[in-house]
Amino acid sequence: MSCSPVPTALTPLGVDGFTPDPRISLRITCLCLALAGCDAGSSTPQVLVDITDDTGIHFWHDNGMTGELYFCETVGPGSAFLDFDGDGDLDIFLLQGRLLGDTKQESDRIFTPPAGQPTGARLYRNEGVNDLGIPQFIDVTTSSRIDASGYGMGCAVGDIEGDGDPDLYLTQFGEDQLWVNQGDGTFIDGTEQAGLGDGRWTTSAIFIDIDADGDEDLYVCSYIDFTLKNHKPCFSESSAVEYCGPSSYTPLPDRIYRNRGDGTFEEMTSASGIGAQPGAGLGVVCSDLDADGRLDFYVANDGMANRLWRQVAPFVFEDTALLAGCALLAGCAYNRDGRPEASMGADLADYDGDGDEDIFVTHLTGETNTLYTNNGKGIFDDESSRSGLGVPSRRWTGFGTAWFDLENDGDLDLFVTNGAVKRMEERVAAGDPYPLDQPDQLFINRDGKHFEEIAAARATVLQEESVGRGAAFGDIDNDGDIDILVSNNCGNVRLLQNRVGASNSWIGLDIRNDGNRVETGVRCEIRQGDQSVIYRRSRRGGSYLCSNDPRISVGLGTRTENCEVTIFWFDGLIEVFEDLSLRRYHTLRHGEGIPRR
Numbered sequence: 001m002s003c004s005p006v007p008t009a010l011t012p013l014g015v016d017g018f019t020p021d022p023r024i025s026l027r028i029t030c031l032c033l034a035l036a037g038c039d040a041g042s043s044t045p046q047v048l049v050d051i052t053d054d055t056g057i058h059f060w061h062d063n064g065m066t067g068e069l070y071f072c073e074t075v076g077p078g079s080a081f082l083d084f085d086g087d088g089d090l091d092i093f094l095l096q097g098r099l100l101g102d103t104k105q106e107s108d109r110i111f112t113p114p115a116g117q118p119t120g121a122r123l124y125r126n127e128g129v130n131d132l133g134i135p136q137f138i139d140v141t142t143s144s145r146i147d148a149s150g151y152g153m154g155c156a157v158g159d160i161e162g163d164g165d166p167d168l169y170l171t172q173f174g175e176d177q178l179w180v181n182q183g184d185g186t187f188i189d190g191t192e193q194a195g196l197g198d199g200r201w202t203t204s205a206i207f208i209d210i211d212a213d214g215d216e217d218l219y220v221c222s223y224i225d226f227t228l229k230n231h232k233p234c235f236s237e238s239s240a241v242e243y244c245g246p247s248s249y250t251p252l253p254d255r256i257y258r259n260r261g262d263g264t265f266e267e268m269t270s271a272s273g274i275g276a277q278p279g280a281g282l283g284v285v286c287s288d289l290d291a292d293g294r295l296d297f298y299v300a301n302d303g304m305a306n307r308l309w310r311q312v313a314p315f316v317f318e319d320t321a322l323l324a325g326c327a328l329l330a331g332c333a334y335n336r337d338g339r340p341e342a343s344m345g346a347d348l349a350d351y352d353g354d355g356d357e358d359i360f361v362t363h364l365t366g367e368t369n370t371l372y373t374n375n376g377k378g379i380f381d382d383e384s385s386r387s388g389l390g391v392p393s394r395r396w397t398g399f400g401t402a403w404f405d406l407e408n409d410g411d412l413d414l415f416v417t418n419g420a421v422k423r424m425e426e427r428v429a430a431g432d433p434y435p436l437d438q439p440d441q442l443f444i445n446r447d448g449k450h451f452e453e454i455a456a457a458r459a460t461v462l463q464e465e466s467v468g469r470g471a472a473f474g475d476i477d478n479d480g481d482i483d484i485l486v487s488n489n490c491g492n493v494r495l496l497q498n499r500v501g502a503s504n505s506w507i508g509l510d511i512r513n514d515g516n517r518v519e520t521g522v523r524c525e526i527r528q529g530d531q532s533v534i535y536r537r538s539r540r541g542g543s544y545l546c547s548n549d550p551r552i553s554v555g556l557g558t559r560t561e562n563c564e565v566t567i568f569w570f571d572g573l574i575e576v577f578e579d580l581s582l583r584r585y586h587t588l589r590h591g592e593g594i595p596r597r
Contacts, residue, residue, distance in 0.1 A: 044457045047406060048442070048484070048496040050464075056137040057092065057124055059493045060117050064100040064151070065434070066108040069233075071226050071244045072173045072201065073100065074421050074436065075282075078154035078400075078470035078545025079487045082166045084144075085125065085185055090474050090549055092124040092137065092485060093168060094493055095152030101228060110433055111490060121148035121170070129477050134497070145186045150174045154470070154545030158207025158216040160194065161263040164516040171202035171220065171545070180263070195265045200252055201226060204284045206541030208521045210295055211314040212570035214513070215259040216520075219297055221281030222252035242422060245342075246280040246302040253278040254299065258315060273317045279304050283346035285542045286521060287357050290378030293572075295521055298332065300343035300361050305333040310378070320378070332359055332372045336382035341367045342397075345471075345544035349403035350535045351412045352448040357537065360389075362398025362416055362544070369393040369401075369416065388451040389414070389443060396438045397421055400471025400544040404482040408504035408555030410534060411445035417468030417486050434490055437465035466491050474549025480506035480583060482553055487546075505556035507563050508585035511538045518550045519590070525566040526554050551585060566596065 063073045077095035084091050123144050124137040151173040157166045165181035176198045180190035191197050201223045210217040226249045234244035253275045257265035269275035283300035294311040301307065308321035321333035334340055342364035348357040359372040368390035372380040384390035396418035403412040418438040427435030440462040443451040456463055470487035481501025486494045511519045519538060526534040540550045563580045567588060575593030580586050
C-alpha cells in the first residue's frame with residue numbers, strides 16, 4: 001500500500017475524530033482472495049490478525065516529506081511495549097515525525113496527515129481485553145504530560161532510578177529526550193538532569209546493567225552526520241534523483257553511559273573504547289555471547305562492518321567481530337563472502353537449543369538476511385544459506401525483527417517487517433509518490449535446523465504491503481503467546497494478534513530484582529521433568545528502534561508437567577524456582593528461589 005493522502009471528503013470520522021483509511025480493509029480482502037486462494041464462502045485459519053481498528057489505536061506516521069528526499073525521512077519510526085502504570089498489561093508508545101524544513105509550510109507536504117491525527121509521539125494505555133479477547137486502548141498522552149514533538153526515531157525502556165516504574169528514552173533526528181515515570185501516570189522530562197542530551201542523529205538504544213552493579217546503564221546507536229543543512233542530492237543507477245545512503249555522509253561513534261545509581265549518567269564512550277570506532281549504527285542487542293560472565297554488545301552498522309563489542313573488564317570493550325570466526329569462518333562483522341551489508345535490525349536467541357545465543361540481522365534488497373550461529377564461545381558461522389533464511393529475503397529490505405515462538409511449540413520462529421529505502425523505478429513511473437512498500441515475512445523453525453516461510457494463506461495480513469520499519473514484540477493480551485506491533489513509515493501502525501500460540505502449553509516469567517525492578521539480560525533455564533532444557537534470556541532491546549515486552553514467554557507444546565526454572569543472576573547467584581504451574585505468568589524475584597551450589 002503506497003503512502004498517500006487520505007481523501008477526507010469520502011472518509012467518515014472514526015473514534016476520537018480520527019479519520020481511518022477505508023482502503024486498508026478493501027486491500028486485505030483482495031489480497032486474501034488473490035493470494036490465499038480463498039473465496040467469500042471459505043477461510044483459512046490465520047496465525048496473525050490485524051486487530052488495530054478494533055483496539056482504539058488510531059495512529060498514522062508522519063515522515064514530513066516535501067519532495068526534498070531528506071535522508072532521515074525513510075529511517076523511522078520505532079515503538080515500545082511497556083507497562084507504564086504497573087497494572088500487569090502492556091501499554092504502547094509510538095514515535096512520531098513532523099514536517100521537515102524550517103521554511104516549509106503545510107501546503108508543501110506530499111502527504112497530508114489524516115483528519116484528527118494528533119501531533120507528536122503518543123502513549124496508549126491498555127484497558128484490558130473485551131469479550132472478544134481484543135485489548136482496548138485509550139490515548140493518555142496529554143494526561144501523561146509527555147511532550148515529544150521532535151522528529152522521533154526509536155525508544156528504549158528502562159528503570160533508571162530502580163523504583164519499579166519504567167522510564168522512556170527517545171532517540172531522535174535532533175535532541176534526544178528522557179521521560180521519567182513518576183509512578184502516578186505522569187512523566188517529567190529528565191534529560192538534562194540525567195545528563196543524557198544528545199543532538200546527533202541517534203537510532204536504536206538499550207538499557208541494561210552492563211557492569212552488574214544493580215542499576216541500568218545505557219547504550220545508544222549513532223547513525224551518520226546528516227543534517228538538513230548538509231543535505232545533498234544523490235542519484236540512482238539510472239541517474240534519477242534518489243535518497244542518499246549512509247556512505248554519502250560521515251559515520252558517528254555510538255555512545256555508552258554508566259548509571260551512577262541515582263538516575264544520573266556518566267558518559268563512558270571514550271574510556272570504554274567504543275568511541276574509537278565510528279559506525280552507521282541502526283540496531284543493537286546485548287548478551288553474554290562468549291559465556292565469560294560479562295555482557296557484550298552486537299551492533300548492526302549500515303553498509304559497514306558490524307561490531308561485536310566484547311566486555312573485557314567493567315565498561316571496557318574490544319571489537320572482536322572480525323576475530324569471532326575460526327578456520328574459514330568469517331566471524332560476524334561481514335557475511336560469508338567477507339562483505340559488509342546494509343545491516344538494520346538485529347536479534348539474539350538460542351534458536352537451535354544448544355545453550356548459546358545466535359545472531360540474526362536484516363539487510364537490503366539484493367543482499368540476504370544473515371544468521372550467525374554461535375559455537376558457544378562467541379565464535380560465529382554464517383548459516384544464512386543452509387538455514388533457508390537467505391534466499392527468500394533477497395527481494396526485500398528488512399528492518400524490525402525478532403525470534404519468537406509463534407505456535408508455542410518450543411521452537412523459535414522469525415518475523416521480519418520489510419520496506420524499501422530506494423524508490424522502485426517502475427512504481428515511480430506509474431506515479432507512486434512514495435514507492436517503498438513491501439510485504440512482511442514470517443519464517444517457521446523446523447526442529448532448530450531449517451526455516452520455511454509460512455504459506456501466504458495462513459497469514460494473509462503479511463501480504464499487505466507497507467513501508468515497514470520498527471517491530472515490537474510482546475504478549476498484549478496476556479494469553480501466553482507473542483503479538484507484534486509494526487510501525488510503518490508514512491503509514492498506519494498495525495497491531496498483529498497471535499491466534500495460534502495460546503492453544504499450546506506455555507509458561508511466563510517476569511524476572512525482578514529484590515527491589516522489584518525488571519531484570520533484563522538474565523539467563524534462564526526452563527525444564528519439565530526429564531525433558532531437555534529450554535534456554536531463554538529476558539530482554540527489552542533488540543529488533544529495530546523498538547523496546548519489547550521484558551517478560552519471557554516459553555512455549556511448551558503439548559507438555560503438561562509443571563516447570564522448574566533456574567536463573568543465573570548478574571551478581572553470580574544461581575537460584576532454582578520449582579513446581580511452577582503452566583498457562584500463567586510467574587514473578588520470580590532475586591533471593592526468593594532455592595540457591596544452587
